[in-house]
Amino acid sequence: MTQLKNLMVSVSGIRGIVGDGLTPEAALQLAQAYGSEFGPGKIVLARDSRVTGPMLKHAVIAGLMAVGCDVVDLDLAATPTAELITERPEHAGGIIITASHNPKEWNALKLLAPDGLFLRPDQGQKVIDRVYKSNFSFVPWNRIGRYYTYNDAAGEHVSRILELPIIDAERIRGKKFKVVVDCCNGAGEAVLPKLFEAFGCSVTWLNREANGLFPRNPEPVPENLTELSEAVRRSRADFGLAVDPDVDRLALVDEKGIPLGEEYTLVLAVRFVLSKTPGDVVVNASTTRAIDDVAAPYGRVHRTPVGEIHVAVKAQQIGAVMAGEGNGGVMYPELHIGRDAPMGIALILQYLAESGKRLSELKAEVPHYVMIKDKIELGFGVDAKAVVERLKEQLANENLNTIDGLKVIYQDSWVHIRASNTEPIIRIIAEAPTQEKTVELIEHYKAAVVQLTN
Numbered sequence: 367m368t369q370l371k372n373l374m375v376s377v378s379g380i381r382g383i384v385g386d387g388l389t390p391e392a393a394l395q396l397a398q399a400y401g402s403e404f405g406p407g408k409i410v411l412a413r414d415s416r417v418t419g420p421m422l423k424h425a426v427i428a429g430l431m432a433v434g435c436d437v438v439d440l441d442l443a444a445t446p447t448a449e450l451i452t453e454r455p456e457h458a459g460g461i462i463i464t465a466s467h468n469p470k471e472w473n474a475l476k477l478l479a480p481d482g483l484f485l486r487p488d489q490g491q492k493v494i495d496r497v498y499k500s501n502f503s504f505v506p507w508n509r510i511g512r513y514y515t516y517n518d519a520a521g522e523h524v525s526r527i528l529e530l531p532i533i534d535a536e537r538i539r540g541k542k543f544k545v546v547v548d549c550c551n552g553a554g555e556a557v558l559p560k561l562f563e564a565f566g567c568s569v570t571w572l573n574r575e576a577n578g579l580f581p582r583n584p585e586p587v588p589e590n591l592t593e594l595s596e597a598v599r600r601s602r603a604d605f606g607l608a609v610d611p612d613v614d615r616l617a618l619v620d621e622k623g624i625p626l627g628e629e630y631t632l633v634l635a636v637r638f639v640l641s642k643t644p645g646d647v648v649v650n651a652s653t654t655r656a657i658d659d660v661a662a663p664y665g666r667v668h669r670t671p672v673g674e675i676h677v678a679v680k681a682q683q684i685g686a687v688m689a690g691e692g693n694g695g696v697m698y699p700e701l702h703i704g705r706d707a708p709m710g711i712a713l714i715l716q717y718l719a720e721s722g723k724r725l726s727e728l729k730a731e732v733p734h735y736v737m738i739k740d741k742i743e744l745g746f747g748v749d750a751k752a753v754v755e756r757l758k759e760q761l762a763n764e765n766l767n768t769i770d771g772l773k774v775i776y777q778d779s780w781v782h783i784r785a786s787n788t789e790p791i792i793r794i795i796a797e798a799p800t801q802e803k804t805v806e807l808i809e810h811y812k813a814a815v816v817q818l819t820n
């Protein structure tokens with residue numbers, strides 16, 4: 367990770383505030399580097415609803431065409447849709463212009479590999495090296511790439527979901543579900559109306575306009591979902607849901623208007639899928655242990671470092687039946703190995719239809735844990751990674767998992783401490799059966815970290 371003036375450059379792409387770091391030049395150079403590395407061939411291009419998306423898109427198109435890549439422009443599209451289209455054998459790669467759940471002034475370029483997964487770190491490093499060395503394979507005028515548009519990417523995504531054996535659209539349609547959907551004015555508009563139409567749901571839309579003017583903090587965590595909860599209660603809907611601006615994270619609100627917590631999207635999806643297809647699950651180290659509880663009768667749970675690509679690579683390696691991240695990121699590898707909110711919605715609808723239960727009842731059937739995510743801001747010049755290492759030495763006698771920072775595992779609780787890759791902070795996440803116990807864990811380990819930095 368390098369930080370040029372307010373521009374974060376990492377093996378997964380670039381990210382910054384437009385007008386203050388993220389410029390068309392930066393996007394252009396990254397596109398030239400990416401196209402030189404993965405081209406020539408057809409590169410899929412998508413954007414979320416951000417105001418700055420079209421501006422950056424044109425820089426990316428110019429960069430790709432200049433190094434001989436053809437561009438297949440999906441324009442406004444969900445990240446999982448772009449991943450699915452990139453995966454097709456005729457496509458050489460994909461670029462998504464989105465800063466996911468970051469505020470509206472941010473944007474980013476996310477780089478996909480030819481198989482539709484995000485770039486592995488070694489692949490990303492090659493692209494970044496090309497940027498720093500200006501190592502671009504420019505082609506002469508008569509070999510520059512061509513520009514195509516593709517307007518049915520979302521239709522293809524929805525069709526692929528409907529074709530899955532686990533999904534019985536007829537059965538879901540029979541239930542005539544009433545749903546409230548909050549798109550936060552993100553890219554949900556591109557795919558969710560088609561999805562709910564296919565399932566015969568009657569939808570009350572909130573913040574549906576894909577204009578990039580997010581009316582609230584776009585991260586789909588309970589404290590940001592008050593409007594959704596009220597709308598669910600008012601309209602007496604079967605449930606409510608929110609997606610983040612690029613539609614890879616899904617959060618649910620039950621029929622009483624109570625948010626389940628984003629961890630429980632994956633818990634319910636895993637429980638449903640494994641009950642039909644026993645097998646192994648892959649999640650990151652910070653995902654709720656309720657996953658272990660619901661998966662126990664059916665298969666093993668593998669834990670990876672935090673970051674979608676780590677989960678995806680492991681899921682691919684072991685042939686996982688389910689995978690994902692506790693932040694509402696559901697991966698159903700039978701469709702593709704990427705976090706996919708439309709896929710998550712389909713699984714939840716199928717679960718409700720088959721079980722005949724309310725969402726609150728399904729939630730009540732799984733073990734309940736309280737998770738708290740906190741952070742410790744370190745002073746300038748403090749080496750966060752070294753602090754975590756020292757803590758690791760102190761705790762050598764505990765049950766530790768050191769796959770990503772430091773995770774201390776107790777009988778029915780855990781705490782995960784790791785240095786942020788992007789900011790001078792230490793993230794600390796704890797989970798226990800009660801709020802009191804979780805707070806206790808957080809306070810205890812925060813004090814231990816603070817003592818080490820003094």
Ligand code: MG
Nearest residue numbers: 466610612614
């Ligand atoms: Mg996202």
